[in-house]
Amino acid sequence: MKLFLAPMEGVVDWVMRDTLTRIGGIDQCVTEFLRVTDKLHPESVFYKNCPELKTGSRTRWGTPVFVQLLGGHAEPLALNAQRAVKLGALGVDLNFGCPAKTVNRHDGGASLLKSCDRVFKIVDTVRKAVPAEVPVTAKIRLGFDDPTKCIEIAQAVEEANATWLTIHCRTKTDGYKPPAYWEWIPKIKEKTKVKIIANGEIWNVGDFNRCVEVTDCQDYMIGRGVMSNPFIFRQIKQSLNQEPVEEMTWERAKPLLPQFFEASTLYINDYFAVSRSKQWLRALSLKCVEAKPVFDELKIIKKPIEFRATLEKLCL
The missing domain is CATH 1.10.1200 (Non-ribosomal Peptide Synthetase Peptidyl Carrier Protein; Chain A)
Structure with a gap:
């Protein structure tokens, strides 16, 4: 079982990734999104977004880091994915989940969930642009405003041959309002075979255990929970290993x-x-x-x- 640190924009920069992975328990990180319009970013932009590219695409404590890209046009995203991989990125993640109004107004993030065809084209184009051994992953919400769309969206991601799919279990219009609707993940798993990472509303070990019970996923992603409890990843690993769980103080x-x-x-x-x-x-x-x-x-x-x-x- 792997635990992923969520790529929270304006929060999980290089310093935060370094700080949290030093504590332990995190198996995988993803950068804040790199916004792609119609241009190929210079190498300096990639290094600023992901300084870990200079250290084997890993934090100083050895945790792998994927580069996340956000945009609405497949070809520029593919070109930037190629550059990220050339610079040493261990994987490329595609953001279809950001609910920010500014991002959505400019054809990015969760706004793309309105069209399964566009999601498919972006994932498919990026997947074909980088070497087969390099993971290309996607992060989505349950839909823009209708959670019943999540199965069709997941099927589009699977058809495009994404390596895995992270699902934040709320729609764009839900924002971050509790609860997270974990119960949609078993429904998606019935219709797809793509590996799924569950995300949303995991604040403590108890929440994690309930999410495992509902989703039965192999891997999990945690975001805001680690900001209020920087030891949550280590606590979960201790619980899984049947070790005493250190209290957050x-x-x-x-x-x-x-x-x-x-x-x-x-x-x-x-x-x-x-x-x-x-x-x-x-x-x-x-x-x-x-x-x-x-x-x-x-x-x-x-x-x-x-x-x-x-x-x-x-x-x-």
Whole structure:
């Protein structure tokens, strides 16, 4: 059984992938999406999106990383997939799941779920453009606004010979509103043979076990759950191995933040580091009551020097 870190746009950048895979339990990562219109991106764009291309397409801790592409036109996506593979990408993932209005207005992400033919053409064109041994995968939602479309969409992905299919078990119009409709996955599995990775609303080991019971998938992807509990992947692996499950506590989580701030400063700059650190702290505070007063004190600080000093005082 493999556990995948979800490619959350604006969240799971190189620093976050590095931080979380160091903790352990993650078997596979996917980058934030690289938006493709009608152009072939220069190599520098790929390296910025996926610095791991310089280290064998793996994080510093050995976790494989696939490059995710998003767009509405098959041929440019295929050209960019070829370049990603040439630069060393271990696999290419195609985004048909992003629900963001800006992305959908510009013919990307979940908007493509309105047409199974377009999904098929994109996956098929990219699959044929890269070597057969390189995985080409797809990530979808249950549909744009009608979950009954999910079976037809999955069949299109399978017919296009995708290596596997990740399904976020909500429609685009559902957004991230609970629940995730895991019960659709067994229905899809009855009509297809493509390998399926279940995704959506896994916040703890109990949620994971329930998802396994409903979907009976071999592999699972977790996104927002890891932002509120950075140890969730390791906890799940401990549970699967019938080992004692380490509790998620603020004392265990808080030392990660100053390290994350420093790495984000080096990756982009200190203002970026302030923004990303606040974002992560907010997610932690939603599930960890001890993190909330720390977030409340830091969220109003804008100057990086003051933010760094306060973060270190509160978290080291």
